Amino acid sequence: MRRTASAAAIVLAAVICVPSSAAAQQPVKSFDALNTRLKPGDTIWVTDAEGREIKGKVQGLSPASLQVKSGGATRDFPPARVATITIQPKDPLRNGVLWGALIGFAGGAASCLVNEECTGDEGGAGVTAALALVGAAAGAGIGAGVDAAVKGPKLVVYRAPGASGTARLSIAPVVTARAKGVAVSFAF
Secondary structure: OHHHHHHHHHHHHHHHHOOOOOOOOOOEOOHHHHHHOOOOOOEEEEEEOOOOEEEEEEEEEEOOEEEEEEOOEEEEEOHHHEEEEEEOOOOOOHHHHHHHHHHHHHHHHHHHHOOOOOOOOOOHHHHHHHHHHHHHHHHHHHHHHHHHHOOOOOEEEEEOOOOOOOOEEEEEEEEOOOOEEEEEEEEO
16 A cells, blocks of 8 residues: 555656646737737736826727726726736646645655554555545645735736836946946936
8 A cells, every 4th residue: 555655646746746838928019919918807907108007907908999997997098108018817726736735645644654553564554545645635725725825926918119128237347547436327
């Protein structure tokens, strides 16, 4: 039975540790392509041309405008007034459940294996397997709870053409006959 529990642990670890294909998508640069990233009802953050951020739900999309419901009012954003649009995708609970189950399974099996009562000849393997399964179930529940509580990062889905996506810091030495120092510039 120990071999069965060990084999199950190895298979579970292999399934969890196999990386899934996930590639970050580049932000679209045209309102024409927004419908490939957004749909009505999505919660978004719109940063307007003046740098103000508005959180709301998508009400409508067209190549000429984006309608967002925020604070009970619907606001219309033409492309010229939008610098960036970000979303916070929902994270499936699956990875939290799987990691929690794996850790709980390993913890349950390990706690029994170090206990002499579990490792005896009289049903020790069955007790080990039972504790490993109880650990896996408890770990799955805890993993789901943690995964539900932790929010993923925001992703930029639209960036206006010419809008800078990152801040830049430049540091350069300045050495002349009259002065020695450092030139620092910050742009965003």
